[in-house]
Amino acid sequence: MISLKELNPLQKVTLRFVVIALLFYGLTVIEGMMMRAVQVNIPLLEAEHFFAVLNAHPIVGIFGYSFMLVMGAFYFLVPTFTKKELYSVFLAELNWLVMAAGTGIVWLSSFIFHYSALYTNYWPLPVIGSTGVSLGLYALGILLIMIGILIFCFNLFATVFHREPGDKPLSTLIISAFGLDGFVNIFNRFRGRPDKVVEPDVPLPIVAIFRGTIDTVLDALVLGSVAIVFLVYAFFKLKGATLPTTWLDPLIYKNLYWWGLDLIADGLVLIYVAGTWYLLAMIITGRQIFMQNFARAALFVELVVSWFVWSHHLLSDQTQPVMMRIFSGEMITAFELVTSGIAVFLTLATLWQARPLKMTMPLKFLLGGIVGFGLGVPAGILQADLGMNRILHNTQWVIGAHAHMQILVGLSCTLFAALYAIFPMVTKREVKSEFLSNVHFWCQMVGGIGMSVAMGFAGLNGMLRRTLYMGDPTYLQEMYFAAFFGTILAIGYLVMMYNLISTIGIPSLISLFIRLPWSKTQSNIAS
Amino acid sequence: MNVLSLALYLRIFYAALVLIVVSLMVFYVRGLTTKGETSGRLKAVFYGWLGFLVAVAILFHLLTAWQIPWVRWEIKRAEIVPNREFALNAKQHRFTLPAGGLKVRQGEVVKFKVTSSDLTYGFGVFHESGAMEFQMQVLPGHSNEIIWIFKDPGKYSIRSTEYAGPETEQMYLKDSITVLSGEEK
Numbered sequence: 001m002i003s004l005k006e007l008n009p010l011q012k013v014t015l016r017f018v019v020i021a022l023l024f025y026g027l028t029v030i031e032g033m034m035m036r037a038v039q040v041n042i043p044l045l046e047a048e049h050f051f052a053v054l055n056a057h058p059i060v061g062i063f064g065y066s067f068m069l070v071m072g073a074f075y076f077l078v079p080t081f082t083k084k085e086l087y088s089v090f091l092a093e094l095n096w097l098v099m100a101a102g103t104g105i106v107w108l109s110s111f112i113f114h115y116s117a118l119y120t121n122y123w124p125l126p127v128i129g130s131t132g133v134s135l136g137l138y139a140l141g142i143l144l145i146m147i148g149i150l151i152f153c154f155n156l157f158a159t160v161f162h163r164e165p166g167d168k169p170l171s172t173l174i175i176s177a178f179g180l181d182g183f184v185n186i187f188n189r190f191r192g193r194p195d196k197v198v199e200p201d202v203p204l205p206i207v208a209i210f211r212g213t214i215d216t217v218l219d220a221l222v223l224g225s226v227a228i229v230f231l232v233y234a235f236f237k238l239k240g241a242t243l244p245t246t247w248l249d250p251l252i253y254k255n256l257y258w259w260g261l262d263l264i265a266d267g268l269v270l271i272y273v274a275g276t277w278y279l280l281a282m283i284i285t286g287r288q289i290f291m292q293n294f295a296r297a298a299l300f301v302e303l304v305v306s307w308f309v310w311s312h313h314l315l316s317d318q319t320q321p322v323m324m325r326i327f328s329g330e331m332i333t334a335f336e337l338v339t340s341g342i343a344v345f346l347t348l349a350t351l352w353q354a355r356p357l358k359m360t361m362p363l364k365f366l367l368g369g370i371v372g373f374g375l376g377v378p379a380g381i382l383q384a385d386l387g388m389n390r391i392l393h394n395t396q397w398v399i400g401a402h403a404h405m406q407i408l409v410g411l412s413c414t415l416f417a418a419l420y421a422i423f424p425m426v427t428k429r430e431v432k433s434e435f436l437s438n439v440h441f442w443c444q445m446v447g448g449i450g451m452s453v454a455m456g457f458a459g460l461n462g463m464l465r466r467t468l469y470m471g472d473p474t475y476l477q478e479m480y481f482a483a484f485f486g487t488i489l490a491i492g493y494l495v496m497m498y499n500l501i502s503t504i505g506i507p508s509l510i511s512l513f514i515r516l517p518w519s520k521t522q523s524n525i526a527s
Numbered sequence: 528m529n530v531l532s533l534a535l536y537l538r539i540f541y542a543a544l545v546l547i548v549v550s551l552m553v554f555y556v557r558g559l560t561t562k563g564e565t566s567g568r569l570k571a572v573f574y575g576w577l578g579f580l581v582a583v584a585i586l587f588h589l590l591t592a593w594q595i596p597w598v599r600w601e602i603k604r605a606e607i608v609p610n611r612e613f614a615l616n617a618k619q620h621r622f623t624l625p626a627g628g629l630k631v632r633q634g635e636v637v638k639f640k641v642t643s644s645d646l647t648y649g650f651g652v653f654h655e656s657g658a659m660e661f662q663m664q665v666l667p668g669h670s671n672e673i674i675w676i677f678k679d680p681g682k683y684s685i686r687s688t689e690y691a692g693p694e695t696e697q698m699y700l701k702d703s704i705t706v707l708s709g710e711e712k
Contacts, residue, residue, distance in 0.1 A: 047696055250647055316649075316663050317663075318664070338581055352565060449549075453541075462658040
């Protein structure tokens with residue numbers, strides 16, 4: 001069992017983020033399995049309730065689980081890696097509270113009040129298809145989450161750019177944080193000159209984190225603004241007045257909304273993940289990243305790329321200009337294959353140079369994460385094509401072969417790699433059972449890949465996402481496979497939680513959040 | 528190329544992709560855990576990989592534009608004169624079809640013009656097997672048009688391919704499009 005007295009405030013707040021994130025992951029798993037049951041024709045939920053669960057599922061999964069696990073890990077790793085103090089532990093404490101409250105409120109708005117416009121929120125469904133209470137609660141929850149994200153970004157920016165007297169100027173730090181020093185070095189090498197920046201001012205993983213944070217801020221500003229619009233409509237709904245929906249054009253709204261929403265995929269999923277891969281590869285091998293100038297430069301290129309790819313979500317919108325669909329939706333989007341391919345290669349090459357390596361849990365999960373993106377990114381590029389999109393848009397392919405593959409295998413394995421790597425640093429204890437950690441790993445890989453592939457094949461056979469097929473046996477075979485592999489995934493979650501809880505100890509776990517009556521004597525229990 | 532053969536190629540491609548990626552990782556892990564010299568050509572391999580990725584990113588779209596006919600129909604939509612034109616409307620989670628139904632002949636150029644009076648819907652056409660023939664988004668306040676040429680005769684169903692609330696489930700019109708073969712009357 002862990003004694004909390006041994007932990008400093010940064011370690012405690014990190015642990016709080018991790019615990020809450022994993023509980024939200026559990027909630028996402030339960031929601032997912034409830035919906036899986038319906039998709040194999042077990043009438044567990046009525047349509048209204050099914051779509052309310054479907055509404056909560058991605059919000060709890062992305063913001064409650066993924067964002068909070070990322071935040072916890074980065075709150076610990078950024079100060080550790082930059083050898084600086086975290087700007088404000090108080091803000092970090094406030095951060096998890098705001099995020100947890102926001103996610104909880106969104107869940108309530110869906111599960112209890114049946115808000116079900118889904119995360120796409122296509123105009124004007126949110127304001128027409130919901131009550132004032134459900135819309136208001138949903139918008140409030142989203143707004144709190146976005147405030148939480150802005151607090152996180154501010155705290156990280158302030159930490160990375162904090163300077164002591166005698167430190168390099170801010171402009172140097174900013175240039176390095178953007179990865180521009182990588183460009184300068186590559187340019188110099190083409191001209192046969194030595195590197196201008198031999199020792200970068202900002203380490204590569206921090207460049208990725210900083211870079212991802214820029215997109216995350218923009219995403220929070222867009223989604224936060226939409227939440228404010230929803231709040232206005234909810235306010236008037238509650239007063240019995242109905243505001244016109246024609247104030248917003250559905251196509252312009254869709255462009256703006258997807259521009260912001262897509263930055264989650266780029267800011268969080270692709271870039272934070274690349275940063276975490278680099279970080280783990282450096283920790284595991286004790287080396288610098290292979291050809292790190294390219295990695296730094298690629299992160300800057302990805303910054304530009306990520307702002308111009310949103311149209312791949314509108315390839316089937318016939319009123320979206322064709323040239324916009326071709327350039328933004330197809331051509332620029334295709335370069336995400338290049339930027340993520342660079343991250344995959346450089347991480348694998350760095351590890352390869354340090355062989356032989358022992359297959360530790362962080363390394364296993366890191367490689368699992370790379371497999372997830374190796375499968376999920378090409379699936380995404382495939383559907384971001386004018387021809388392919390005509391038969392793939394809004395099918396199970398998009399959410400299975402692309403999204404779930406990237407989130408459950410790519411992102412989750414990367415986050416678990418970070419979790420298993422930082423757990424001993426944060427708690428000063430090794431995870432109790434390596435056998436159970438291995439069971440978790442294989443369940444995550446087999447369950448995640450199996451479920452995503454089954455959904456992908458269902459999509460290729462014409463099965464839509466966000467659609468109920470109760471009593472229709474057309475896609476039942478694929479859904480049985482998805483349910484089977486989903487169950488393996490759920491077993492993996494339970495095994496991981498048992499392993500972590502038995503390592504931390506239930507009293508310590510509860511004491512992280514609530515002062516127990518016997519907490520004074522608790523420090524003596526430490527094992 | 529028709530839709531059904533494209534879906535078949537995609538199934539084969541995807542199965543191969545999964546097998547290749549997983550096998551490469553198994554192969555990589557075997558090498559990673561054994562002692563060995565790192566090739567001095569790793570940089571050259573990197574540049575080769577970079578070139579491969581750029582080539583795939585560009586050539587993939589050129590290939591689909593060349594081989595998939597509906598890409599050209601979409602790009603030249605404004606210039607194409609259809610043999611037949613249908614106007615449909617969606618309102619309160621119901622499609623309203625034109626009087627006389629939707630009957631077309633195999634190989635005819637058809638234009639579907641779908642409007643929405645309230646929410647954002649989808650307009651999807653499906654084979655009897657459940658495979659998708661095509662789909663598009665239907666935005667209110669806009670005229671959503673698509674050009675299509677049916678290659679296979681038979682009955683096709685219409686379903687909303689965009690979620691517009693739990694009631695979207697009822698937006699399913701089984702066998703609502705009839706495609707006659709060239710000889711059929």
